[in-house]
Amino acid sequence: MRLPQIVLPALAIFLVSCGDDGDMPPLAGQVQANNKIAEVLFAQAQSAENAGKIGKAIKIYDRLGDEMPLSRRAPEARFRQGELLQRENRIKDSFDAYQELLTRYSHSELYSPALDQQAAMAQAAAEGKVKTSFLGLKSKLSNEKVVEMLEKVRGNSPRSTAASKAQFTIGQLWESQGNSSGSAKAIAAYRDLVIEFPDSKEAPEGQFRIGRILIEEARRGNQDQANLDRAREALQDYTRQYSGHHKNEEARQLLSQLGSQDIQRSFDVAKFYERKGDSASAKFYYEEVIEKAKSGPLHDQAKERLAAIGN
Numbered sequence: 159m160r161l162p163q164i165v166l167p168a169l170a171i172f173l174v175s176c177g178d179d180g181d182m183p184p185l186a187g188q189v190q191a192n193n194k195i196a197e198v199l200f201a202q203a204q205s206a207e208n209a210g211k212i213g214k215a216i217k218i219y220d221r222l223g224d225e226m227p228l229s230r231r232a233p234e235a236r237f238r239q240g241e242l243l244q245r246e247n248r249i250k251d252s253f254d255a256y257q258e259l260l261t262r263y264s265h266s267e268l269y270s271p272a273l274d275q276q277a278a279m280a281q282a283a284a285e286g287k288v289k290t291s292f293l294g295l296k297s298k299l300s301n302e303k304v305v306e307m308l309e310k311v312r313g314n315s316p317r318s319t320a321a322s323k324a325q326f327t328i329g330q331l332w333e334s335q336g337n338s339s340g341s342a343k344a345i346a347a348y349r350d351l352v353i354e355f356p357d358s359k360e361a362p363e364g365q366f367r368i369g370r371i372l373i374e375e376a377r378r379g380n381q382d383q384a385n386l387d388r389a390r391e392a393l394q395d396y397t398r399q400y401s402g403h404h405k406n407e408e409a410r411q412l413l414s415q416l417g418s419q420d421i422q423r424s425f426d427v428a429k430f431y432e433r434k435g436d437s438a439s440a441k442f443y444y445e446e447v448i449e450k451a452k453s454g455p456l457h458d459q460a461k462e463r464l465a466a467i468g469n
């Protein structure tokens with residue numbers, strides 16, 4: 159059925175008014191009107207800036223971005239909002255303003271500068287240089303909030319050097335907790351780094367730290383053989399994949415220590431079975447010590463105990 163001519167303009171207005179700007183392309187007249195209003199608001203915000211009324215300017219830029227996101231001035235308004243919030247030390251709010259720009263305006267010439275600002279803020283927050291104020295008291299952002307920021311940096315530019323650096327910093331943050339929970343999260347973060355960014359400058363250090371953390375966990379009392387085996391595998395992978403990295407010598411020393419621990423463990427198990435009167439099991443582990451340690455005190459003691467047990 160053909161609609162009466164008088165109904166069509168009204169229907170068009172109704173359709174434009176329904177839903178947000180993502181539902182359908184805006185009409186040309188609507189864009190032009192938005193651009194004119196946006197120019198007025200942008201000028202008001204700049205005037206407020208020049209008058210030192212930073213809070214007012216931030217609100218106007220935010221309003222422009224919220225109400226006229228398709229206008230020419232919207233990306234610049236978000237960027238200026240982020241800059242002013244950063245100047246006011248409202249770092250999380252500034253980060254979120256830049257995120258609005260990065261999410262909506264991927265083709266804007268301000269995309270790269272906004273990403274750089276985000277990455278710098280996230281790194282500063284990870285280093286404890288960013289403080290938040292609550293009831294007049296300043297404190298560092300929590301690890302959870304900083305990790306959330308770093309994850310957004312990584313997601314906004316997944317092939318950039320900022321992404322691999324952000325992933326490495328996530329591992330550092332969790333590692334800095336100094337407990338088993340943090341260690342588990344750090345290992346997972348470093349593994350993601352090595353898998354997703356194997357050729358990055360941070361990958362070798364990440365692989366090395368996986369092995370070192372597992373050894374540190376054992377020293378804390380978590381003497382799980384599986385952890386020590388995983389540490390050995392991680393360090394062996396590190397020396398194979400990144401043979402020119404500057405921590406190769408330290409990795410080899412750690413592997414040597416792990417080998418010594420294995421020999422000591424076999425010797426202790428052999429003594430345990432010998433005390434229980436299980437000569438067959440004791441002989442098995444003493445022989446293992448002799449096989450692993452070609453010389454040294456434990457090698458000699460294992461040979462003595464085998465001779466004492468007899469065949």
